[in-house]
Amino acid sequence: xxxxxxxxxxxxxxxxxxxxxxxxxxxxxxxxxxxxxxxxxxxxxxxxxxxxxxxxxxxxxxxxxxxxxxxxxxxxxxxxxxxxxxxxxxxxxxxxxxxxxxxxxxxxxxxxxxxxxxxxxxxxxxxxxxxxxxxxxxxxxxxxxxxxxxxxxxxxxxxxxxxxxxxxxxxxxxxxxxxxxxxxxxxxxxxxxxxxxxxxxxxxxxx
Amino acid sequence: xxxxxxxxxxxxxxxxxxxxxxxxxxxxxxxxxxxxxxxxxxxxxxxxxxxxxxxxxxxxxxxxxxxxxxxxxxxxxxxxxxxxxxxxxxxxxxxxxxxxxxxxxxxxxxxxxxxxxxxxxxxxxxxxxxxxxxxxxxxxxxxxxxxxxxxxxxxxxxxxxxxxxxxxxxxxxxxxxxxxxxxxxxxxxxxxxxxxxxxxxxxxxxxxxxxxxxxxxxxxxxxxxxxxxxxxxxxxxxxxxxxxxxxxxxxxxxxxxxxxxxxxxxxxxxxxxxxxxxxxxxxxxxxxxxxxxxxxxxxxxxxxxxxxxxxxxxxxxxxxxxxxxxxxxxxxxxxxxxxxxxxxxxxxxxxxxxxxxxxxxxxxxxxxxxxxxxxxxxxxxxxxxxxxxxxxxxxxxxxxxxxxxxxxxxxxxxxxxxxxxxxxxxxxxxxxxxx
Amino acid sequence: xxxxxxxxxxxxxxxxxxxxxxxxxxxxxxxxxxxxxxxxxxxxxxxxxxxxxxxxxxxxxxxxxxxxxxxxxxxxxxxxxxxxxxxxxxxxxxxxxxxxxxxxxxxxxxxxxxxxxxxxxxxxxxxxxxxxxxxxxxxxxxxxxxxxxxxxxxxxxxxxxxxxxxxxxxxxxxxxxxxxxxxxxxxxxxxxxxxxxxxxxxxxxxxxxxxxxxxxxxxxxxxxxxxxxxx
Numbered sequence: 093x094x095x096x097x098x099x100x101x102x103x104x105x106x107x108x109x110x111x112x113x114x115x116x117x118x119x120x121x122x123x124x125x126x127x128x129x130x131x132x133x134x135x136x137x138x139x140x141x142x143x144x145x146x147x148x149x150x151x152x153x154x155x156x157x158x159x160x161x162x163x164x165x166x167x168x169x170x171x172x173x174x175x176x177x178x179x180x181x182x183x184x185x186x187x188x189x190x191x192x193x194x195x196x197x198x199x200x201x202x203x204x205x206x207x208x209x210x211x212x213x214x215x216x217x218x219x220x221x222x223x224x225x226x227x228x229x230x231x232x233x234x235x236x237x238x239x240x241x242x243x244x245x246x247x248x249x250x251x252x253x254x255x256x257x258x259x260x261x262x263x264x265x266x267x268x269x270x271x272x273x274x275x276x277x278x279x280x281x282x283x284x285x286x287x288x289x290x291x292x293x294x295x296x297x298x299x
Numbered sequence: 300x301x302x303x304x305x306x307x308x309x310x311x312x313x314x315x316x317x318x319x320x321x322x323x324x325x326x327x328x329x330x331x332x333x334x335x336x337x338x339x340x341x342x343x344x345x346x347x348x349x350x351x352x353x354x355x356x357x358x359x360x361x362x363x364x365x366x367x368x369x370x371x372x373x374x375x376x377x378x379x380x381x382x383x384x385x386x387x388x389x390x391x392x393x394x395x396x397x398x399x400x401x402x403x404x405x406x407x408x409x410x411x412x413x414x415x416x417x418x419x420x421x422x423x424x425x426x427x428x429x430x431x432x433x434x435x436x437x438x439x440x441x442x443x444x445x446x447x448x449x450x451x452x453x454x455x456x457x458x459x460x461x462x463x464x465x466x467x468x469x470x471x472x473x474x475x476x477x478x479x480x481x482x483x484x485x486x487x488x489x490x491x492x493x494x495x496x497x498x499x500x501x502x503x504x505x506x507x508x509x510x511x512x513x514x515x516x517x518x519x520x521x522x523x524x525x526x527x528x529x530x531x532x533x534x535x536x537x538x539x540x541x542x543x544x545x546x547x548x549x550x551x552x553x554x555x556x557x558x559x560x561x562x563x564x565x566x567x568x569x570x571x572x573x574x575x576x577x578x579x580x581x582x583x584x585x586x587x588x589x590x591x592x593x594x595x596x597x598x599x600x601x602x603x604x605x606x607x608x609x610x611x612x613x614x615x616x617x618x619x620x621x622x623x624x625x626x627x628x629x630x631x632x633x634x635x636x637x638x639x640x641x642x643x644x645x646x647x648x649x650x651x652x653x654x655x656x657x658x659x660x661x662x663x664x665x666x667x668x669x670x671x672x673x674x675x676x677x678x679x680x681x682x683x684x685x686x687x688x689x690x691x692x693x694x695x696x697x698x699x700x701x702x703x704x705x706x707x708x709x710x711x712x713x714x715x716x717x718x719x720x721x722x723x724x725x726x727x728x729x730x731x732x733x734x
Numbered sequence: 735x736x737x738x739x740x741x742x743x744x745x746x747x748x749x750x751x752x753x754x755x756x757x758x759x760x761x762x763x764x765x766x767x768x769x770x771x772x773x774x775x776x777x778x779x780x781x782x783x784x785x786x787x788x789x790x791x792x793x794x795x796x797x798x799x800x801x802x803x804x805x806x807x808x809x810x811x812x813x814x815x816x817x818x819x820x821x822x823x824x825x826x827x828x829x830x831x832x833x834x835x836x837x838x839x840x841x842x843x844x845x846x847x848x849x850x851x852x853x854x855x856x857x858x859x860x861x862x863x864x865x866x867x868x869x870x871x872x873x874x875x876x877x878x879x880x881x882x883x884x885x886x887x888x889x890x891x892x893x894x895x896x897x898x899x900x901x902x903x904x905x906x907x908x909x910x911x912x913x914x915x916x917x918x919x920x921x922x923x924x925x926x927x928x929x930x931x932x933x934x935x936x937x938x939x940x941x942x943x944x945x946x947x948x949x950x951x952x953x954x955x956x957x958x959x960x961x962x963x964x965x
Binding site for chain 3 (some may be wrong): 429582694
Binding site (some may be wrong): 136137138139140142143144146147150151152163165177178180182183186190212213215216217218235236238 | 357358359360364365385386387388389390393394405406408409412413456459471472475476478479482492493494729730733
């Protein structure tokens with residue numbers, strides 16, 4: 093199903109010129125271990141996925157097992173933005189604003205087909221994937237994803253956090269273009285939100 | 300603003316009045332039994348004119364989605380409330396004009412996503428009206444079961460989230476525990492937990508599997524116990540009573556004039572229930588009662604919803620008892636696909652299948668408005684056909700949209716914290732409001 | 735346990751218990767008695783009465799629609815006290831008129847009536863507002879304006895409700911509006927982010943301008959300059 097992780101290659105190449113010192117790697121491990129096990133989510137729940145998110149947080153699936161019991165509805169005290177549900181254009185500036193308000197380090201999970209790609213709402217009102225607004229770390233397929241899928245995504249994110257290093261992970265804010273407020277070029281947005289199948293093609297920018 | 304201000308004081312643990320109804324126990328009882336306290340002059344500074352604007356939402360845990368309320372406050376009293384909606388406008392009605400009738404059913408899951416099965420069935424009823432189809436007896440009873448189960452799970456979300464808003468966390472966990480049971484039932488029936496797409500024009504997506512009714516019976520047995528437990532924890536809780544009694548009152552005339560429906564309308568004392576007044580799915584043959592409130596406040600809305608869940612359980616019990624055997628789908632080749640094994644082995648069936656899926660069934664020109672009693676109120680699907688396979692217009696009459704439009708009226712003069720209780724009592728679901 | 739009356743709803747006096755309608759014909763069938771009453775009362779303003787799938791459509795002259803709805807609401811023999819819906823229909827055939835539709839219910843008499851007013855091609859998109867009669871029409875009419883551009887004359891605060899004020903692409907439910915909008919995705923996103931309705935809010939934007947004069951001077955100055963949300 094593609095959900096099983098690929099086995100790690102048994103060959104490890106070591107390049108002394110690019111490896112971190114022992115102290116730095118140990119410190120990285122400690123910091124990442126702490127971060128990965130207490131990710132504070134900021135649930136940006138808009139639609140159906142928010143209900144499954146609530147189910148994940150409730151007693152049967154219990155997100156608290158993953159250090160996520162503290163639902164921070166304030167973006168200032170949150171580590172991971174879980175965008176659960178479709179994001180229409182009217183909500184796009186809100187999502188952008190909330191992302192900008194979150195302190196570094198921060199991660200984003202795009203929960204569900206609508207948040208990831210626009211899903212079944214390929215029309216005038218819905219953003220075709222929140223990755224055109226904010227950077228996304230983990231995409232969760234499903235409409236809505238089952239709580240197990242969300243938990244899998246969270247575990248994937250934890251693995252990602254564990255692999256980060258202080259020296260290589262960028263920590264500066266992505267600054268959007270001041271005139272257009274977009275942070276990726278329009279042509280790329282067009283490509284990302286291209287209609288698929290036999291849908292009527294969307295107007296391309298510059299036309 | 301006048302300097303004289305009436306302050307209502309809540310202090311009650313089990314404040315049960317003479318009529319057996321929970322009441323506020325005043326800190327200082329007035330001579331007339333009222334609870335008015337006049338602030339001594341000098342303590343209350345004159346805040347005349349100094350209004351403050353505060354913004355709640357669109358991302359706020361107590362707005363149940365992406366509602367935005369802008370409140371103009373005088374001190375802590377709401378002078379005016381301006382709701383802003385549309386943050387979840389996804390163009391459902393537009394997309395419906397580009398889809399065949401059966402293809403629209405997945406969208407009905409997502410407009411009011413707490414009541415998926417109910418919406419699926421309501422839409423299928425509307426389409427069947429356009430096609431002039433009478434569904435089978437077994438399908439009718441199955442649809443009643445589906446509708447009442449989704450009423451229960453919708454009210455459970457309402458209860459859980461409202462309890463969180465008002466300060467109780469445990470009922471949320473209990474209600475989601477019960478929701479999981481219903482999710483399991485739905486999953487066994489149609490394969491999906493939440494967005495079920497359970498119905499088809501002319502029938503259901505699937506008949507119930509063997510042994511499914513046993514699971515349903517177990518749920519019907521266990522669920523009232525959970526409900527009683529919530530009842531014990533919440534109904535006479537002093538904080539709950541203090542924060543809900545007398546809050547957000549709508550008189551019957553106002554409630555009608557504002558177009559409220561569902562528990563909101565009935566809490567105000569208007570006995571209008573689509574299941575009783577404009578019955579569908581043979582609801583008139585079931586023995587159930589419709590709770591009607593007296594005071595029209597948040598507390599009555601809570602009582603109405605609690606009682607509705609009990610009545611839904613009664614309806615489900617009767618439906619289990621009378622579930623007839625027989626086919627679920629109508630025998631109408633216009634809308635019903637041939638069985639899969641025939642479609643893959645017989646040429647005629649394959650062509651039939653292909654034409655039904657690719658071109659879609661075409662109803663006669665006309666229009667139909669089907670209203671059902673959804674958990675939030677009168678949910679209507681209005682569809683207009685011009686004889687083609689796709690509707691010219693698919694209109695959702697959203698009950699919580701109309702209910703929410705009365706919020707400026709309801710919160711006026713209340714305290715800021717009451718806004719949360721009132722907003723919760725409307726039982727909004729933004730997917731349906733914004734569509 | 736609950737000190738709370740449970741009564742049977744739908745206790746309309748003197749009426750038989752309603753039943754689920756069965757075998758409803760496509761055209762024809764029994765019309766709502768209100769249609770006949772309307773004909774008797776308003777004569778020429780009632781253009782046509784038809785029964786489709788058991789529901790009575792009364793097509794009325796648009797200029798008298800308000801009067802007709804007011805009578806239906808006020809007259810005790812009709813008492814349509816509940817407005818279910820206000821909406822509009824535009825057909826794919828552009829020669830057909832745009833229909834404005836009112837769904838009315840009489841809870842007392844258990845009746846359902848659909849009133850239609852027609853806006854012929856080329857006519858200005860306008861209909862009377864029933865806000866004076868039904869407060870519930872407020873948002874329904876605003877939505878209809880937002881989606882179709884139909885101006886409800888007499889509505890106190892007719893502006894966009896679901897889309898934002900600066901939305902530039904038009905009225906989405908009109909048939910000449912493409913499913914995915916008129917602009918490219920990048921342009922749509924740019925406009926949405928630039929509109930940024932959260933960045934500032936002022937009394938004017940929120941249409942509470944009449945409270946503005948009562949505000950203290952410093953607050954007025956802040957509002958005039960645009961108040962940030964606390965960034």
